[in-house]
Amino acid sequence: MLQRLRENKAWQGTLLALPTTLWLFVLLVIPLFLTLVVSFGRRSPDGGVIYGFSFHNYLRLIGYSTNCPAGQSACFDPLYAQILWRSLTLAFWTTVIVILLAYPLAYFIARSHPRRRNTFLMLVLVPLWTNFVIRVYAWMMLLREQGVINGVLGWIAAQFGLPFQPLQMLYTPGAVLVGMVYEFLPFMILPIFTSLEKIELPLYEAAADLGANPFRTFLRVTLPLSMPGVVAGTILVFIPVMGTFIVSDLLGGKQVILVGNLIQNQFLSARDPTFGSAASLILMIMTLIVTYFYTRKFGFGEEIITA
Amino acid sequence: MQSEFAVELRDVVKQFVTPEGNLLNAVDHVTMQIKNGEFFSMLGSSGCGKTTSLRMIAGFEWPTEGEVYIEGKPMGHTPPFQRKVNTVFQNYALFQHMTVYQNVAFGLEMEGADKNEIEKRVKRALEMVQLTGMERRKPRQLSGGQQQRVAVARALVKLPDVLLLDEPLGALDLKLRKEMQLELKALQQELGITFIYVTHDQEEALTMSDRIAVMSKGKVMQMGTPVEIYERPANRFVADFIGESNFLEGKIKSVSADEASVFVPALNAELSGVPMSKDFVNGEEVVISIRPEKIRIVDADAEKDGVFRAKVINSIYIGSDTHVFLDCNGVRLKVMEQNHISRLDPHSFYHKDQAVGVYLIPENTLVLKKEA
Numbered sequence: 001m002l003q004r005l006r007e008n009k010a011w012q013g014t015l016l017a018l019p020t021t022l023w024l025f026v027l028l029v030i031p032l033f034l035t036l037v038v039s040f041g042r043r044s045p046d047g048g049v050i051y052g053f054s055f056h057n058y059l060r061l062i063g064y065s066t067n068c069p070a071g072q073s074a075c076f077d078p079l080y081a082q083i084l085w086r087s088l089t090l091a092f093w094t095t096v097i098v099i100l101l102a103y104p105l106a107y108f109i110a111r112s113h114p115r116r117r118n119t120f121l122m123l124v125l126v127p128l129w130t131n132f133v134i135r136v137y138a139w140m141m142l143l144r145e146q147g148v149i150n151g152v153l154g155w156i157a158a159q160f161g162l163p164f165q166p167l168q169m170l171y172t173p174g175a176v177l178v179g180m181v182y183e184f185l186p187f188m189i190l191p192i193f194t195s196l197e198k199i200e201l202p203l204y205e206a207a208a209d210l211g212a213n214p215f216r217t218f219l220r221v222t223l224p225l226s227m228p229g230v231v232a233g234t235i236l237v238f239i240p241v242m243g244t245f246i247v248s249d250l251l252g253g254k255q256v257i258l259v260g261n262l263i264q265n266q267f268l269s270a271r272d273p274t275f276g277s278a279a280s281l282i283l284m285i286m287t288l289i290v291t292y293f294y295t296r297k298f299g300f301g302e303e304i305i306t307a
Numbered sequence: 308m309q310s311e312f313a314v315e316l317r318d319v320v321k322q323f324v325t326p327e328g329n330l331l332n333a334v335d336h337v338t339m340q341i342k343n344g345e346f347f348s349m350l351g352s353s354g355c356g357k358t359t360s361l362r363m364i365a366g367f368e369w370p371t372e373g374e375v376y377i378e379g380k381p382m383g384h385t386p387p388f389q390r391k392v393n394t395v396f397q398n399y400a401l402f403q404h405m406t407v408y409q410n411v412a413f414g415l416e417m418e419g420a421d422k423n424e425i426e427k428r429v430k431r432a433l434e435m436v437q438l439t440g441m442e443r444r445k446p447r448q449l450s451g452g453q454q455q456r457v458a459v460a461r462a463l464v465k466l467p468d469v470l471l472l473d474e475p476l477g478a479l480d481l482k483l484r485k486e487m488q489l490e491l492k493a494l495q496q497e498l499g500i501t502f503i504y505v506t507h508d509q510e511e512a513l514t515m516s517d518r519i520a521v522m523s524k525g526k527v528m529q530m531g532t533p534v535e536i537y538e539r540p541a542n543r544f545v546a547d548f549i550g551e552s553n554f555l556e557g558k559i560k561s562v563s564a565d566e567a568s569v570f571v572p573a574l575n576a577e578l579s580g581v582p583m584s585k586d587f588v589n590g591e592e593v594v595i596s597i598r599p600e601k602i603r604i605v606d607a608d609a610e611k612d613g614v615f616r617a618k619v620i621n622s623i624y625i626g627s628d629t630h631v632f633l634d635c636n637g638v639r640l641k642v643m644e645q646n647h648i649s650r651l652d653p654h655s656f657y658h659k660d661q662a663v664g665v666y667l668i669p670e671n672t673l674v675l676k677k678e679a
Binding site: 200202203205206207208209210211212213216220221224225 | 365366388392394398404413414418462
């Protein structure tokens with residue numbers, strides 16, 4: 001038996017993949033299937049599930065409503081579609097801003113002296129030692145009406161004898177965006193750093209030698225070679241931002257509801273697991289579609305600039 | 308105005324701080340003039356300053372002191388992308404994300420050449436290095452030798468005044484290396500471009516170069532044609548570094564215009580008619596350098612000027628040659644004999660403790676200063 005295993009590569013592969021396959025089957029495939037089944041059902045009056053096959057929940061998500069002014073049996077209510085769109089755009093802008101902030105920093109770290117590099121990387125990782133939720137709370141302390149930022153601004157205004165009205169920063173889309181960017185920045189810095197670090201110094205020299213100034217070297221050599229890092233970082237940032245609800249919950253309050261909050265509400269307070277399931281699946285499908293087209297366009301980052 | 312020299316280094320110093328915090332002159336007051344159309348090599352072991360010198364010509368490093376001139380113009384802090392020199396890097400430094408075609412076209416695109424022009428020149432460059440048909444491959448899909456050719460084509464397509472090559476054949480196996488040596492040399496002659504070639508392989512330098520600068524510890528030890536460097540090494544270092552040499556210590560007895568008589572205590576004899584390339588004075592302590600292949604082993608009882616008695620220590624057969632180690636009055640001498648006859652008969656070898664005569668032909672020896 002052992003002898004055969006030693007000789008049979010296919011067996012070895014199967015054996016090695018077995019634990020993960022089981023794990024994924026039990027904890028991903030089965031729950032996903034259950035979610036799908038539930039999403040086609042209807043909410044029972046006590047918050048349970050009446051199984052069936054209806055697209056009602058999906059129609060609700062794109063604006064079909066039965067909760068209409070008198071006289072109409074069906075009408076258009078964009079509420080949920082707006083939430084989906086808001087989640088998508090917020091995730092998009094978060095990712096864009098995170099790339100713009102992370103890239104220069106990753107570049108700086110990658111080109112810094114090897115002895116200092118680890119220190120810088122540590123500094124990037126230090127915030128991750130603190131709990132995610134606590135870091136969001138910290139932003140509440142900074143942004144709220146009597147928070148640190150308003151305090152400092154008020155103090156400065158007082159020095160010049162100017163009137164000061166505390167800024168409303170908390171519970172705005174901007175606050176959610178800032179929080180998201182802050183939370184997910186390290187997940188962009190690390191992959192970009194990794195791919196930048198792999199670029200060997202002679203490549204920069206070769207580009208310069210062939211007549212490329214630093215700007216063109218960046219466009220034609222550095223950027224394309226670091227695209228795998230940008231792609232990886234984008235996936236690491238975009239997908240969780242699409243689904244997270246803590247940041248929007250704490251920094252956005254009732255003002256900025258994302259699809260993550262919607263799902264959370266349906267399962268916990270509205271007690272409609274069928275609608276929550278449908279929203280979860282739609283979120284997953286949206287994310288998959290975006291990721292699919294994104295990776296198809298950018299591949300592994302080769303040849304994007306060099307047409 | 309066209310300068311006589313393609314590249315000139317005037318009293319160039321490059322100082323580095325070592326990891327221990329000491330200052331080190333990686334290049335120490337180097338002056339060299341490289342003529343237009345010349346195949347010039349910088350030869351030395353690692354750390355001798357050859358690569359640093361090349362990098363200063365390319366513009367990747369700036370001299371701490373002194374000045375680099377290209378086509379007669381002082382380079383100062385001119386960045387690499389504004390110098391009319393191109394480099395073939397040690398590990399090729401090909402752009403892995405681009406095809407062969409894109410790699411070679413890169414430099415022309417940076418010049419702003421138009422598409423047709425680029426296509427024409429890339430095609431010609433690839434023909435030159437025999438890579439036609441490989442345009443669409445990625446560097447990863449090429450063999451080491453092919454990658455090396457891409458690196459050469461990428462640099463040559465820009466038609467630089469000077470091509471800098473930093474140990475370009477170091478990663479290739481011996482046979483391919485020898486092939487590429489001849490190819491590069493032929494290419495250089497065909498194009499008439501000045502090549503500055505950095506290598507630690509003396510045979511490579513001797514094979515390819517018009518002139519060689521032998522470097523050690525940041526200094527130029529000797530500059531000259533391969534024949535000059537090999538036949539008339541300027542000092543003990545060069546005699547030892549290029550090829551092999553036997554050294555006999557001695558004292559000058561008398562000098563004429565370009566020959567000396569030297570008394571060698573170990574042999575208890577005076578060697579006369581020994582060539583010298585520097586001025587020596589009577590009584591000066593010197594060494595005599597003798598190349599192993601220029602010593603002849605003769606019969607033990609041969610009576611002739613310049614023949615000394617010796618005993619065989621051992622002899623090693625290495626295919627084309629046999630290396631014979633002799634003990635001559637306590638001085639160890641190495642002799643190389645070419646195997647122009649078959650050695651299948653074991654009696655054709657010298658055997659241990661065999662008494663032989665060793666003939667030190669005066670015109671094949673050389674007087675050098677005692678210190679390295």
